[in-house]
Amino acid sequence: MTRARKAKDILMQSITWAASGLSAWVLIAILVFIFTNGWKLLDWSVLSGNYHARNIVSGFVKESFDESVFTPPLSLSAEDIVSVKFGFAVRDEVDKQKNHVHTITWVDDRSPLREGTITTAGAAQGDPAPFASGMSVNKIVFSDADGREETVGRLKQQSPREWVPILDSRAAFIKEFHGKEPGGGMRGSLLATLMLIGLSLLFSVPVGIFAAVYLHAVAKQNRLTKFIRSSIELLAGVPSIIFSMMGITLIFPLIKIFGLGGQSIILGGLTMAVLLLPVLIRQTEEALRAVPSSYAQASLALGATQTETLFRVVLPSAKNGIFSACLLAVSRIVGESAALIFTMGTAIQDFPKLTEGSTSLAVQIYVLMRGENPNFRLASAISIVILIMILILNLTVKIVSELTDRKGNASCPPRRVKASKAS
Amino acid sequence: MVFRNLFRIAGVLAAVMVILIIIFVTSRGIRPFIGGEGGRLDLKEFLTGSRWRSDQGIYGLGFVIINTLLVSIAGGVLALPSAVLSAILITRIAKGKVSVFLTTIVETLAAIPSVVYGVFAAGKITVLVRDLGHLFGISTYGGNSSLAVILLLAIMTYPTMTTLAVSGMRSVPRQLDSASLALGATPTQTSFKVIVPAARSSIVTGFTLGLGRAFGEATAVSMIAGNALTGPTWNPFDITRTLTSTMLTGLHETTGLDYEVRFSVGVILMVVIISMNLLVAAAKKRLEKKGGAAL
Numbered sequence: 165m166t167r168a169r170k171a172k173d174i175l176m177q178s179i180t181w182a183a184s185g186l187s188a189w190v191l192i193a194i195l196v197f198i199f200t201n202g203w204k205l206l207d208w209s210v211l212s213g214n215y216h217a218r219n220i221v222s223g224f225v226k227e228s229f230d231e232s233v234f235t236p237p238l239s240l241s242a243e244d245i246v247s248v249k250f251g252f253a254v255r256d257e258v259d260k261q262k263n264h265v266h267t268i269t270w271v272d273d274r275s276p277l278r279e280g281t282i283t284t285a286g287a288a289q290g291d292p293a294p295f296a297s298g299m300s301v302n303k304i305v306f307s308d309a310d311g312r313e314e315t316v317g318r319l320k321q322q323s324p325r326e327w328v329p330i331l332d333s334r335a336a337f338i339k340e341f342h343g344k345e346p347g348g349g350m351r352g353s354l355l356a357t358l359m360l361i362g363l364s365l366l367f368s369v370p371v372g373i374f375a376a377v378y379l380h381a382v383a384k385q386n387r388l389t390k391f392i393r394s395s396i397e398l399l400a401g402v403p404s405i406i407f408s409m410m411g412i413t414l415i416f417p418l419i420k421i422f423g424l425g426g427q428s429i430i431l432g433g434l435t436m437a438v439l440l441l442p443v444l445i446r447q448t449e450e451a452l453r454a455v456p457s458s459y460a461q462a463s464l465a466l467g468a469t470q471t472e473t474l475f476r477v478v479l480p481s482a483k484n485g486i487f488s489a490c491l492l493a494v495s496r497i498v499g500e501s502a503a504l505i506f507t508m509g510t511a512i513q514d515f516p517k518l519t520e521g522s523t524s525l526a527v528q529i530y531v532l533m534r535g536e537n538p539n540f541r542l543a544s545a546i547s548i549v550i551l552i553m554i555l556i557l558n559l560t561v562k563i564v565s566e567l568t569d570r571k572g573n574a575s576c577p578p579r580r581v582k583a584s585k586a587s
Numbered sequence: 588m589v590f591r592n593l594f595r596i597a598g599v600l601a602a603v604m605v606i607l608i609i610i611f612v613t614s615r616g617i618r619p620f621i622g623g624e625g626g627r628l629d630l631k632e633f634l635t636g637s638r639w640r641s642d643q644g645i646y647g648l649g650f651v652i653i654n655t656l657l658v659s660i661a662g663g664v665l666a667l668p669s670a671v672l673s674a675i676l677i678t679r680i681a682k683g684k685v686s687v688f689l690t691t692i693v694e695t696l697a698a699i700p701s702v703v704y705g706v707f708a709a710g711k712i713t714v715l716v717r718d719l720g721h722l723f724g725i726s727t728y729g730g731n732s733s734l735a736v737i738l739l740l741a742i743m744t745y746p747t748m749t750t751l752a753v754s755g756m757r758s759v760p761r762q763l764d765s766a767s768l769a770l771g772a773t774p775t776q777t778s779f780k781v782i783v784p785a786a787r788s789s790i791v792t793g794f795t796l797g798l799g800r801a802f803g804e805a806t807a808v809s810m811i812a813g814n815a816l817t818g819p820t821w822n823p824f825d826i827t828r829t830l831t832s833t834m835l836t837g838l839h840e841t842t843g844l845d846y847e848v849r850f851s852v853g854v855i856l857m858v859v860i861i862s863m864n865l866l867v868a869a870a871k872k873r874l875e876k877k878g879g880a881a882l
Binding site for chain 1: 590591593594595596597598599600601602603604605606607608611612614615668669670672673675676677680689692693694695696698699700701702703704705706707709710711742745749773774775776778779796799800802803804805806810831834835849850853856857860864
């Protein structure tokens with residue numbers, strides 16, 4: 165080999181390394197960006213919290229207050245101003261909108277403030293009112309020993325250092341608490357995503373498996389079958405935003421017959437069900453194809469009908485592949501946004517209902533990123549949740565397929581079939 | 588027998604869906620042109636117009652179509668060389684675990700959902716474009732631009748193209764490889780001059796699939812396109828507007844022309860994708876004919 169040829173070879177090889185290096189660098193850049201922006205924010209309160217901040221006004225009854233004195237835990241810092249009489253601590257903080265807030269950092273388990281009920285008129289009136297770490301205090305109305313009412317708190321321009329000692333020294337019992345439950349959580353979207361996954365799979369898995377069985381075992385090799393195959397192939401290439409339009413023009417009028425109007429998780433689920441069909445059919449058919457034909461032949465030779473053979477021999481043998489197909493479908497649902505924007509809407513709900521519009525995690529990200537001031541931190545935190553979900557799903561698929569490959573050559577059909585033939 | 592029919596119904600249902608989609612979306616999409624609720628649009632102006640002012644009732648989609656073609660094709664063309672080179676590395680140069688590792692990178696990129704790409708694009712790619720603009724003394728709209736969309740689409744189409752190229756190169760017959768080596772070509776020369784041409788059919792298919800993804804990509808693109816009101820956008824640092832970003836603007840309306848016209852844009856999107864597929868299919872046929880004669 166001449167030196168020039170060798171040099172050229174090395175150059176060409178390094179170009180291929182450079183191209184792959186570029187893709188690796190992009191992947192790392194994406195992960196670093198998402199994790200540095202979202203990791204710090206991501207904790208239990210963001211996962212389980214409401215998205216919309218909620219004002220709470222709660223009332224207390226005199227009887228729940230006694231003369232007990234509370235001892236604060238040692239974990240509190242000097243910033244936390246403790247009320248030993250009522251068993252809580254607050255801290256002066258500056259929130260994302262640069263406002264001062266008095267955040268509750270500790271509430272004793274026996275604190276009488278946990279006994280409050282919501283007093284504002286509405287459906288929630290009379291419900292137990294939350295008083296917990298993370299909430300902020302706007303004002304507290306208390307009554308002194310002589311029955312005189314007084315108000316303290318942030319709305320009276322007092323810092324916690326000023327108003328907590330007043331409360332401890334003068335208050336006999338607390339009459340009213342005005343506070344705020346922080347927003348910025350993702351629980352609603354998380355629940356909506358789970359509902360969506362359930363509904364989409366419920367609608368699409370039976371149709372997908374049946375269609376795959378049809379293509380694999382029932383259909384003859386003719387023009388119709390070829391047409392069906394290419395149609396399903398074409399369906400896989402339809403952009404998801406077009407599925408969104410299909411949801412509105414085709415499925416919406418259909419479910420309106422059953423009295424379901426407007427955007428809803430049901431509409432989103434049905435739309436996703438159609439979107440998932442190509443994935444499910446392709447994967448299931450592949451799983452069916454991997455079942456050795458000797459299984460089916462043996463079953464048929466033993467006198468089983470075709471339907472029996474299918475349900476007792478072929479489908480059980482392909483169950484791992486079908487399971488993988490469902491997992492891939494789930495990871496598609498978790499990441500999907502465009503197909504859901506029109507069908508489920510863009511209003512983030514804290515308490516999603518099947519018959520009402522709400523956002524999935526992916527759509528919540530889209531909503532947060534829209535507009536003048538995108539909320540990168542929460543969007544990244546939700547992205548981390550989505551990425552972890554997809555990673556787990558894809559890893560499971562890999563493990564399942566590896567297990568199947570290892571077992572693939574074992575020549576015994578599932579045990580259940582043996583038992584049923586023996587009887 | 589019952590089950591047999593159930594299977595057939597499921598199969599036919601899945602096949603019919605794509606036809607139903609075309610019929611229903613199209614029938615809704617042509618409504619604004621035959622005079623439905625909220626007014627009537629002129630088809631010629633809609634297809635060739637260069638202004639999109641929904642606030643003034645002007646809907647000219649022509650420049651949007653050109654913009655979409657521009658950014659998608661530019662993104663695809665940018666991604667194609669890296670995809671082919673990566674595929675060569677994965678199938679021909681890297682061995683064992685390295686090859687598996689490189690494949691995992693491609694698979695991971697393919698698994699990242701488009702909204703997550705959107706967050707990254709809005710936070711990083713736009714900043715990159717903005718700084719690049721500063722370097723040339725061009726001020727950008729915070730980095731929202733054609734160029735940002737092109738870069739994003741290049742990243743998003745890369746995994747599809749690479750996967751297809753890899754499977755194409757893997758299925759090239761061993762004889763071709765051996766023949767080239769026996770004639771004295773180096774393994775690297777063989778990879779570039781024999782394997783790549785032999786796998787061109789898969790590479791073109793991957794390119795088409797990637798372009799299809801680029802045309803239809805909605806949420807990520809709409810976060811950084813900037814939604815220009817006029818066009819076409821020739822300057823890569825200027826804001827742009829694509830078919831999908833148009834469909835996602837002003838979501839609050841749920842009635843009237845502003846809402847209905849979205850379906851018309853959807854119809855155009857389908858037409859663009861289908862014609863692109865037909866075009867590439869025709870090109871592929873010619874390519875194969877030529878290749879057959881040469882071999």
